[in-house]
Amino acid sequence: MKSFKKNVQGLRSLTVAVMCLMLCLTSMGQQKKAKELFRQKKFSAVIEHYTRDFKQGLEPADVRILTKSMLRIGLVPDALELAQRSYLDRPAEPEIILALCEALIYEGDYAAAYYLLDEIVDPSYKTDELYLLAQQAAVLKEWQNRESEYDVSPLNGFNTPKNEFSLYIHNGKRIFCSSQSKDDVAQELYDRGKKEYTSLWEADGDTSDHRPFSGGRFKGKFNIGPFAFSKDKFYFTFSEELSPGNNLLQILSTDASDPSLSTAEVVPLFDGEYNMAHPTFSPDGNRIIFSSDLPGGYGGMDLYYSVKTISGWSSPINLGEVVNTAGNEVFPRLIDGQLYFSSNGHPGYGGLDIFVVTDDMHREDLRNLYAPINSPFDDFGYLRTGESSGYFSSNRPGSAGGDDIFMYQKKKVKPDMRLISGILEIEGIPRKNVKMVLTDKEGNILEQAYTDMYGVFYFNRDPEGGEFNIKAVEDDESVKKAAVFLTDSKGNKSQKLVADAEGNFTFELLALDDYYIDYIDVEDNTLFAFTMKGQLFRSSPGDMDENIEINLITERGIIKKDTRSTDFGYFQFNDVVPEDRYWFFADAGGQPLKMAILDENDMIVKILDQDENGRYYYDRPFDEGQMISLYNEDMELVTIAADQAINIPNIFYDLNSYQLKDSAKVELEKLIDILKNNEDLKIELSSHTDSRGGARYNEELSSKRAREAWAFIVGHGIDPKRIVAIGRGEDEPVNSCIDGVNCTEQEHAINRRTEFRILSN
Numbered sequence: 001m002k003s004f005k006k007n008v009q010g011l012r013s014l015t016v017a018v019m020c021l022m023l024c025l026t027s028m029g030q031q032k033k034a035k036e037l038f039r040q041k042k043f044s045a046v047i048e049h050y051t052r053d054f055k056q057g058l059e060p061a062d063v064r065i066l067t068k069s070m071l072r073i074g075l076v077p078d079a080l081e082l083a084q085r086s087y088l089d090r091p092a093e094p095e096i097i098l099a100l101c102e103a104l105i106y107e108g109d110y111a112a113a114y115y116l117l118d119e120i121v122d123p124s125y126k127t128d129e130l131y132l133l134a135q136q137a138a139v140l141k142e143w144q145n146r147e148s149e150y151d152v153s154p155l156n157g158f159n160t161p162k163n164e165f166s167l168y169i170h171n172g173k174r175i176f177c178s179s180q181s182k183d184d185v186a187q188e189l190y191d192r193g194k195k196e197y198t199s200l201w202e203a204d205g206d207t208s209d210h211r212p213f214s215g216g217r218f219k220g221k222f223n224i225g226p227f228a229f230s231k232d233k234f235y236f237t238f239s240e241e242l243s244p245g246n247n248l249l250q251i252l253s254t255d256a257s258d259p260s261l262s263t264a265e266v267v268p269l270f271d272g273e274y275n276m277a278h279p280t281f282s283p284d285g286n287r288i289i290f291s292s293d294l295p296g297g298y299g300g301m302d303l304y305y306s307v308k309t310i311s312g313w314s315s316p317i318n319l320g321e322v323v324n325t326a327g328n329e330v331f332p333r334l335i336d337g338q339l340y341f342s343s344n345g346h347p348g349y350g351g352l353d354i355f356v357v358t359d360d361m362h363r364e365d366l367r368n369l370y371a372p373i374n375s376p377f378d379d380f381g382y383l384r385t386g387e388s389s390g391y392f393s394s395n396r397p398g399s400a401g402g403d404d405i406f407m408y409q410k411k412k413v414k415p416d417m418r419l420i421s422g423i424l425e426i427e428g429i430p431r432k433n434v435k436m437v438l439t440d441k442e443g444n445i446l447e448q449a450y451t452d453m454y455g456v457f458y459f460n461r462d463p464e465g466g467e468f469n470i471k472a473v474e475d476d477e478s479v480k481k482a483a484v485f486l487t488d489s490k491g492n493k494s495q496k497l498v499a500d501a502e503g504n505f506t507f508e509l510l511a512l513d514d515y516y517i518d519y520i521d522v523e524d525n526t527l528f529a530f531t532m533k534g535q536l537f538r539s540s541p542g543d544m545d546e547n548i549e550i551n552l553i554t555e556r557g558i559i560k561k562d563t564r565s566t567d568f569g570y571f572q573f574n575d576v577v578p579e580d581r582y583w584f585f586a587d588a589g590g591q592p593l594k595m596a597i598l599d600e601n602d603m604i605v606k607i608l609d610q611d612e613n614g615r616y617y618y619d620r621p622f623d624e625g626q627m628i629s630l631y632n633e634d635m636e637l638v639t640i641a642a643d644q645a646i647n648i649p650n651i652f653y654d655l656n657s658y659q660l661k662d663s664a665k666v667e668l669e670k671l672i673d674i675l676k677n678n679e680d681l682k683i684e685l686s687s688h689t690d691s692r693g694g695a696r697y698n699e700e701l702s703s704k705r706a707r708e709a710w711a712f713i714v715g716h717g718i719d720p721k722r723i724v725a726i727g728r729g730e731d732e733p734v735n736s737c738i739d740g741v742n743c744t745e746q747e748h749a750i751n752r753r754t755e756f757r758i759l760s761n
Contacts (some may be wrong), residue, residue: 083099150411168226366717533572534597
């Protein structure tokens with residue numbers, strides 16, 4: 001995977017010999033030596049072994065070891081060819097299926113890898129390894145459609161055929177790790193310089209004009225780096241071979257003003273011969289985070305921290321399961337309250353991926369940096385230099401060779417919506433409950449809102465500029481004397497609008513940094529939406545016969561939904577977000593009306609009165625024994641009925657298909673947010689078919705639909721153990737479309753759905 005003396009052409013000639021060996025010999029293979037070489041990460045030596053020393057042919061386990069070795073050193077096409085030819089010869093062998101799956105992942109064909117794993121039927125292979133590989137394939141299958149946030153490019157004027165990695169910018173200089181010689185042995189995940197004698201180098205810019213750091217006082221037959229500056233000290237990882245194949249990593253420190261290996265001392269973090277590497281520090285220098293294989297951890301190398309006390313550094317404390325896994329967590333770097341690190345234990349693209357989590361280790365904040373920053377190869381050594389740019393290291397193909405340094409820049413993304421706020425005054429006095437209408441220059445109505453008791457109104461608008469009109473709709477003649485002011489984010493008047501002869505207040509929406517505009521998120525319907533019923537009346541329910549407009553509004557008076565009352569004053573709002581309090585406004589021309597909230601049987605739940613703004617509000621009552629409280633996708637606390645089957649809207653499928661549509665993915669992303677907002681939440685995810693087709697076929701089809709939804713959710717970082725995916729076939733239609741009943745295509749489509757039910761919270 002890293003630098004090696006054999007060139008790529010030479011290694012590819014070895015793979016041709018391996019192909020011949022695989023096709024010509026069939027006797028039982030002995031993998032002991034190959035496995036040991038692979039364990040030592042001597043991947044090119046594994047390839048040589050199978051062509052020079054190995055004389056007994058390739059068994060399925062040999063194919064897998066060889067395929068993985070090729071992948072680790074970047075011979076992806078050769079590895080894929082080997083795995084594919086082996087699969088064509090022996091398609092039922094689990095080891096060969098696993099080898100082909102891993103090669104497909106490196107190739108980027110995640111969907112093929114995901115579905116290929118279904119072909120393993122041997123129960124002895126239903127292990128954690130298969131489970132993790134299936135999770136990775138599911139994750140990547142969903143991630144491949146993500147729109148890239150960054151542009152990534154290698155520093156071609158900086159990288160050399162040597163290894164360059166872990167860039168650090170200090171006092172304007174680029175300081176980095178680089179090897180001076182090459183070796184055909186790949187390096188350890190946590191010792192990038194194994195056998196290559198990595199040292200520290202510096203440059204004045206992103207150029208190839210490199211020079212030894214600190215006058216070359218860190219060079220020798222040992223490995224130096226990564227490193228960190230903290231106040232007046234320079235800390236670095238030091239690795240020297242104690243015996244053949246036995247290296248010990250230590251953290252040393254020296255004076256930052258005159259750094260030198262000769263004056264460095266070991267940082268006393270723990271007694272005993274354990275690897276300690278990759279230091280990073282809090283801004284005040286009183287906390288160090290590092291990587292170590294101390295006993296009692298979660299896996300290989302874990303991240304730990306120690307705190308500086310009067311008597312020295314405290315005993316190391318493991319950062320815990322949010323960060324650490326059964327794999328390796330390495331190359332940490334604290335930047336502005338966030339911890340960046342690399343891991344091959346969290347779901348990712350393969351090899352080491354770069355992750356970020358807030359310094360307080362909240363699980364919901366842990367995230368993969370995604371492609372193109374991450375790849376199937378090792379990605380590490382992250383450095384953020386601004387809000388939208390930085391550097392990282394990778395051994396991916398396409399640069400100068402070995403470990404190289406890459407630059408990333410975030411693509412510019414326009415905000416979804418902006419908030420326009422204003423004040424309506426009549427003869428200098430704010431006027432409440434006046435409908436304000438926002439139109440474009442052609443007069444098309446874009447949005448409506450009511451002013452509050454202070455005359456304040458709000459509109460949501462898209463980020464594009466243009467000319468707009470605001471009009472106050474009021475029968476009162478005094479509205480002709482109205483004045484409209486646009487306000488800034490603090491509610492201060494910033495611009496007075498002048499009305500034309502028709503009472504339109506015209507203004508131009510300027511650039512995105514215009515001073516009176518705020519940016520807000522656009523609220524979407526939650527998965528927990530429900531129908532709310534009500535009734536207007538004067539003295540007693542049923543005494544109304546007018547058709548009155550009723551608005552469901554926010555506390556600020558923005559109209560969220562509108563409807564009209566029918567006979568006897570009844571009205572209904574669909575797709576209402578579960579909230580503790582609801583606000584209503586009835587445009588009754590000043591009549592003093594009362595409002596009743598009704599249950600599903602049209603029985604009165606509560607009678608509401610008007611507040612000082614002429615608005616009604618309703619606080620929902622709850623029976624705690626029959627309800628579950630949790631956070632919805634917008635981190636709002638909602639309460640729903642226990643054991644309630646919640647239909648996920650728009651999760652529809654074409655006939656005989658289990659592929660998710662784009663509209664379905666939008667809805668599932670809401671469920672993903674709910675799961676992330678409620679760490680202990682476990683759900684049952686059930687998929688259904690219509691009645692057409694045989695019962696057994698429909699059961700299998702619904703199982704595939706459930707698994708497709710499961711894969712999408714798991715692909716966004718949700719623990720698969722929190723989701724039970726079930727295919728229920730045609731047994732639970734929501735309408736009368738069962739076998740023997742003639743139904744329209746639209747009626748059948750309603751039964752092709754996905755629901756979820758909360759199992760525990």
